Amino acid sequence: MWWPLRSAAGAALVCAGLVLVAVWGWVRGGDHSKLTHFFINVTIVVALQSFSGNSGILSFGHMALFGTGAYVAGILTLDPALKATYLTSLPHFLQSWNPHWWIALALAAAAGGALALLSGIPILRLDGASAVIAILALLLIADVVFGAWTGVTRGGAGLIGLPPEATMSRALVFALAAVVVARVFKDSKTGLLLRASREDAFSAASVGVAVRAYRVRAWVLSGVIAGAAGALFGWWIGTISPTDFFLAPTFALIVMFIVGGKRTVAGAVVGAALVTLIQEQVRQYEDSSVHLGVLTIHRLTGLTQLVLVLMILLVMYARPEGIVGREEPDETILRFVRGRAA
Amino acid sequence: MTLHEFVQQCINGLSLGSTYALLALGLAMLFSIMGLINFAHGELLTIGGYVMWTLLHHDVSWALVVPATLLATTLAAVAMERIAFRPLRGASIETLLVTSFALAFFIQTVLQIGVSAEPEPIAHTGWSDRGYSVGPYTIGLIQIITTAVTFAVLVALVVFLRRTLLGVSIRAAAEDFAVVRLMGIPAGRVVVAAFALSGLLAGIASLLFFASAGSVSPTSGTAPVVAAFIAVVLGGLGNLAGAVVGGYVLGFADQILAAVHSSTILQFHDAVVLAILIGLLLLRPQGLVGRSRGLA
Numbered sequence: 198m199w200w201p202l203r204s205a206a207g208a209a210l211v212c213a214g215l216v217l218v219a220v221w222g223w224v225r226g227g228d229h230s231k232l233t234h235f236f237i238n239v240t241i242v243v244a245l246q247s248f249s250g251n252s253g254i255l256s257f258g259h260m261a262l263f264g265t266g267a268y269v270a271g272i273l274t275l276d277p278a279l280k281a282t283y284l285t286s287l288p289h290f291l292q293s294w295n296p297h298w299w300i301a302l303a304l305a306a307a308a309g310g311a312l313a314l315l316s317g318i319p320i321l322r323l324d325g326a327s328a329v330i331a332i333l334a335l336l337l338i339a340d341v342v343f344g345a346w347t348g349v350t351r352g353g354a355g356l357i358g359l360p361p362e363a364t365m366s367r368a369l370v371f372a373l374a375a376v377v378v379a380r381v382f383k384d385s386k387t388g389l390l391l392r393a394s395r396e397d398a399f400s401a402a403s404v405g406v407a408v409r410a411y412r413v414r415a416w417v418l419s420g421v422i423a424g425a426a427g428a429l430f431g432w433w434i435g436t437i438s439p440t441d442f443f444l445a446p447t448f449a450l451i452v453m454f455i456v457g458g459k460r461t462v463a464g465a466v467v468g469a470a471l472v473t474l475i476q477e478q479v480r481q482y483e484d485s486s487v488h489l490g491v492l493t494i495h496r497l498t499g500l501t502q503l504v505l506v507l508m509i510l511l512v513m514y515a516r517p518e519g520i521v522g523r524e525e526p527d528e529t530i531l532r533f534v535r536g537r538a539a
Numbered sequence: 540m541t542l543h544e545f546v547q548q549c550i551n552g553l554s555l556g557s558t559y560a561l562l563a564l565g566l567a568m569l570f571s572i573m574g575l576i577n578f579a580h581g582e583l584l585t586i587g588g589y590v591m592w593t594l595l596h597h598d599v600s601w602a603l604v605v606p607a608t609l610l611a612t613t614l615a616a617v618a619m620e621r622i623a624f625r626p627l628r629g630a631s632i633e634t635l636l637v638t639s640f641a642l643a644f645f646i647q648t649v650l651q652i653g654v655s656a657e658p659e660p661i662a663h664t665g666w667s668d669r670g671y672s673v674g675p676y677t678i679g680l681i682q683i684i685t686t687a688v689t690f691a692v693l694v695a696l697v698v699f700l701r702r703t704l705l706g707v708s709i710r711a712a713a714e715d716f717a718v719v720r721l722m723g724i725p726a727g728r729v730v731v732a733a734f735a736l737s738g739l740l741a742g743i744a745s746l747l748f749f750a751s752a753g754s755v756s757p758t759s760g761t762a763p764v765v766a767a768f769i770a771v772v773l774g775g776l777g778n779l780a781g782a783v784v785g786g787y788v789l790g791f792a793d794q795i796l797a798a799v800h801s802s803t804i805l806q807f808h809d810a811v812v813l814a815i816l817i818g819l820l821l822l823r824p825q826g827l828v829g830r831s832r833g834l835a
Contacts, residue, residue, distance in 0.1 A: 255636060319820070319821045322824050326772075327772045327776050330768045330771070331772065333765065334769060334813045334816070335817075337765060337809065341807055341808075341809045448640065448641075451637060451640065455637055499651045499652060502644055502648045503645070503648045506642075506648065509637065510623075510645075513630075513634055513638050514626060514627070517630065
């Protein structure tokens with residue numbers, strides 16, 4: 198079978214899982230917002246996986262790409278009346294132009310990709326831990342720009358009143374697309390050579406693998422997916438401000454990526470499922486108070502974060518390769534079946 | 540910018556750079572010995588700030604606040620090693636990095652729940668905003684203290700690292716840990732000493748930082764430690780002298796650019812500084828001091 202088709206078929210198992218979750222949501226009716234959140238989380242963590250999982254460079258900067266997508270799509274689709282009041286420095290043609298959601302989403306993805314290309318060429322000249330810190334610097338730069346460019350982003354006051362364009366079915370479609378694209382990329386020549394460089398960058402370079410160029414490719418692909426995910430996130434949450442794209446969400450994203458298993462696309466999806474479940478279930482207790490004998494805690498701000506910390510530490514100590522491990526589930530099944538046949 | 544302004548900004552940069560250098564040195568030491576990029580280093584700074592807040596709040600004199608803060612951050616650093624990092628010895632750089640990131644969030648959340656998410660005021664000392672005029676220049680007392688203390692600490696550190704067995708072991712471990720262990724130096728002692736030393740340096744930085752910052756919040760440590768990360772990379776990752784150089788370069792760049800920028804760009808000041816430093820790394824990916832070891 199032609200290899201991209203085989204990879205896509207391999208991703209079918211994960212996709213079927215996502216579709217099942219959506220069907221369960223439709224049958225049960227009620228609040229689809231949580232499932233939409235889940236699909237958006239799947240998309241962004243798959244974006245992270247396609248770069249960090251293959252290259253082995255952990256990115257603390259994906260929220261910069263994600264936030265860029267969210268701001269681009271949000272600004273484009275904001276009600277023109279609101280644009281005129283809030284966003285005074287916006288160029289005139291953007292003030293009046295109110296594109297369709299999919300055009301805005303395509304532009305958000307393009308912006309994510311463009312930022313990735315622009316930042317990736319200098320940053321990915323660095324290697325290992327230096328690259329990790331330079332990517333973190335990108336996150337800080339983005340945070341400053343989102344916060345200080347008040348005439349365009351409305352800064353810390355936040356961009357309010359984004360149209361609710363992120364329906365569950367749209368989020369599902371993009372999650373499925375991201376899963377398939379990431380899987381095909383992982384199995385492609387670029388993905389394979391990149392994974393070789395992850396195991397040993399010097400050996401890979403010594404046999405002629407252009408490690409830097411492949412890293413930049415993965416980073417740009419990741420930027421495109423992250424930009425699209427960001428657009429959906431802005432429409433889903435309705436209000437965005439710089440803190441939505443800074444360290445706390447970065448931590449949640451890293452937890453999703455690591456807990457599920459960083460080497461596989463399936464792991465990314467499993468991690469997104471676990472973290473979304475915690476985010477949606479624990480958040481409701483954050484305003485409650487606790488009485489421990491003499492000690493009374495009035496507000497459990499950051500309880501979600503605490504649960505995420507415990508979860509990731511458990512994984513780090515007990516199973517550093519994550520829940521899914523080294524192989525995609527379809528690869529495990531195939532190996533098992535072949536082993537029996539032989 | 541006139542020469543006068545330039546010199547004034549250099550004076551300001553010297554004290555800012557000193558704080559970065561103290562933090563960067565602790566980070567570089569841990570990275571070179573065990574490959575740890577310690578995100579939780581900033582939380583040592585924060586812990587120092589909360590100790591200062593608690594003691595000053597109860598009118599304890601500075602003669603006690605200083606040793607208590609240093610002791611607290613040193614013990615906190617040793618506790619971090621014992622509880623979080625010792626079980627992971629020999630783990631990959633990524634595992635250590637993620638663990639330290641989680642640890643940083645853990646400490647922040649505990650402080651948020653246990654104390655408050657809001658900033659707590661640190662009582663002003665009276666002397667911290669005193670300034671002197673030297674010719675046309677203004678020098679704050681806190682700037683003099685910061686710079687002088689940092690230089691003294693650096694001299695003491697050089698003596699320690701060159702003249703004592705433990706110090707030489709730490710320097711050797713920064714070069715090649717495996718060989719140090721083959722020479723019969725107990726690995727555990729070197730690692731604990733490095734953590735204690737990084738905690739002590741963070742404690743000194745904490746005293747200098749919060750005496751002028753005026754308040755402490757659970758996330759106070761994040762911005763300075765990220766700046767220190769940049770300083771470490773700038774100096775050449777894992778190079779101790781480079782970390783100090785990186786800290787000062789960052790301090791000078793920050794202050795000089797602040798004077799150059801017009802008010803519109805000033806809002807983007809931090810972003811511009813970071814972008815320029817990334818640009819510098821583009822020219823010298825191995826850092827300002829480091830040797831090239833990168834991919835061809």
